[in-house]
Amino acid sequence: MTLPKLYRLLISLGILVLLILLIKPFTNEGSPEASYPGKPIKIIVPFKPGGGSDRIARVLDAYTKEEFGSTFTFVYKPGGGGHLGLRFLANTKPDGYLLATYNTPDLVLGHMTGIANYEQNDLVVLGQIAFDANVFATSQDSPFFNMKEFLREARKRPGKLRLGISQPKGGNHLATLAMIDEQGIDISVVIFAGGTELASAVLGNQVDVGIGGLAPFHGSMKQTRFLAISGDKRLKIIPTIQTMIEQGIPMNSGTGRIILAPAGMATFQLERLKQGLKTIFDNDDFQADLRKVGNEPSWLSGEEVTAYLEDFQIKAQKVLEKTGL
């Protein structure tokens, strides 16, 4: 090594050390409990940008500055139906600065179908901020006006009607297969890769009926006819549409939007985040903003979500065994 090169190396090393020294003071906090979080929290959105989870996280983000003193930094980690990003969270050091958004019941379904590859106990649910009931939809060209009519026709012409599902091995896939099985009918099932793909298939009459979230249909309400809500109550924006239960078909499925943290975080951090989330949720502006992007605000505490999932898991196990999904 010639001398000038050595000099250059020394100078660049010197600059590096200086930079590190400069940055260091800002990362050191005084008492951790009082100042937490004190710096931006990263949030994993385990899907591609622009999807439902992304939109909800961004609505939440608009209120984090006021509550936690800093906004989120977004990390998109799509793959494995979201479980790739969650696995990353499960294997991360629980320092309180990495969280994730995800959905119920997919959180436990991934473990039941073998797609998730991490311990279920490695993640803690902080709370649920929205719940989006699934809807059965067709285009306005459809001869059907409710699910009762659709099922009657399906019974008459076994295997001839097509039912689209918005996502493979998700909650509504399972619930729909269980419903078809219970009704004892034969329907051709077509699986799509997400709610927007399902919406265009429904509107283009590629399937006779589709089941998915309501949000992707928001821009085409006039062309869409809703046949039923697969939830326990009617929805405000389509108040005349009956639930499946009202139509005499037992089915109740939907997507809960939850925030997750890795297990093993300090108790004061967990408590701070849970309390902060609830405070944000109770803000009417936040709920209005959630509705703007097409989601229904609905709060459940972390414990309530966990209890719901345990209950779901027992029921789903039976369905999985029966349908062989």
Next chain:
Amino acid sequence: MELLLPGFLDLLDPQTLLIMALAIVGGIVVGTLPGLSSVMAISLMLPIAYAFGPVTGLSMLGAIYTAALYGGANSAIILNTPGTPSSLPTAFDGFPMTKQGKANQALYAALFASVLGGLFGTMVLIVAFEPLANLSLKFGPPEFFFLACLGLCAVAAISEGKVLRGLLSACIGLLIALIGQDPVSGDVRFTFGIYPLISGIEVIPALLGLFSLSQAMKILEAKGSHIAPYASEINLFGKLEKKLRQSWSILLRSSIIGSVIGILPGAGGAIASIIAYNEARRTSKEPGKFGKGAVEGIMASEAANNAQVSSSLVPMMGLGIPGNVNAAVIMGALMSFGIQPGMGLLTNSSDIAYAFMASLIVSNFLLLGIGFYMVKLTTRVLLIPSNYLGPGVIALCIVGAYAATYSVYGVWVMFGMGLVGYLMLKVGIPIGPLALGLVLGPIAEKGLAQSLQMAESESSLLSFILARPISMALIVFCLVALFAALYVEKKTQQAELLRKEQGNG
């Protein structure tokens, strides 16, 4: 339509124009840097867009989208590295031109074609997004399958005269595309127990490895001090003007192809530019020139690629169904401003909708002006000596692969595919077809699997397809493309032979 004028007036605010100009510069840089994508830039700028309010914010996002898709051409031409999958065909002729010392001509041609395509696509969006959105719904899974097949018919065009090896390469690409989750059953396949492979071989890191890393290794191997000679050409714009005038039919056809495919939700820019490229070659008088530095190839690819930008917003604006991830992020921004895209957009929020569409026209003109000066900067890369450029490209590959996937996994994919690309270059197997298979494989597979599920309700597969006129038309197009490819191949071989004989004699 008469509301378009107030839309333009909304943009006359100097602050808005300044922000758009900055967004264009940023978009070009992001598009040029391998691995950084328009999606990344748009989602990064979302919070800032919210702060600016709807008109300025949306204009900024649209400007980034427009500029980033053009920027992909720069790295494709200078470094043989398609910054985005949709500028893949740009590299096939762009890099050979750079090597011949015609980098300037290639870059300006890409800019002009991008702007013309972009303006065409925007006009399509403005004139008829509502009816076209409804028309796009006629495309179901079988149509997407045959569209992907039509794209795959371009294998012969990009095999550098070695059709059999090109087919082999495309098959390898299709096989690699199968790694990960089955799109329809959700089952995990070909991951060999390596969990991160569940998300499949990501396209951007794979392209970085295949093209950039293998290229960087070649740069370092080569004895030359620079990757290509660089000299400013004499009477460049005179020549270019002549070329543009001669190629108006290619530009128009590519813009139409780009707009039509852009409208289809989920098809993507890569199919648009590949089909446009293949069409340009098929109808060319000298198809043998393609792949060896034909400026027409660059124009076809770039016009289609940028026509697709605005037209990909058609289903989002008309039905609230975003056709790609870029449109999805922009739709998120619209909704956060309290604007519901879809039916009723023009009755409820026509002012903002028209201002946004007008801004896309302005963006294209800004792109023309700013891009013109940035070409001079881009060509400076060629002045960097190879022994600095090679390692620099490798560093960019690593950063880009990480940024595209937010994980070290992407970097491994990049290195793995880089090795594959390098070995293929060594044994003389073209890498373009592999990339084509990788990009189109998932679209074809999903379309096929869903079509088969749909066909279960019909008496036979044949009756299912016969009842779908668009599918039938696409099958005919595929057959035409296949036979034309064989014919063109034979013609170029004959021309080659003739040239050799004349050379000997």
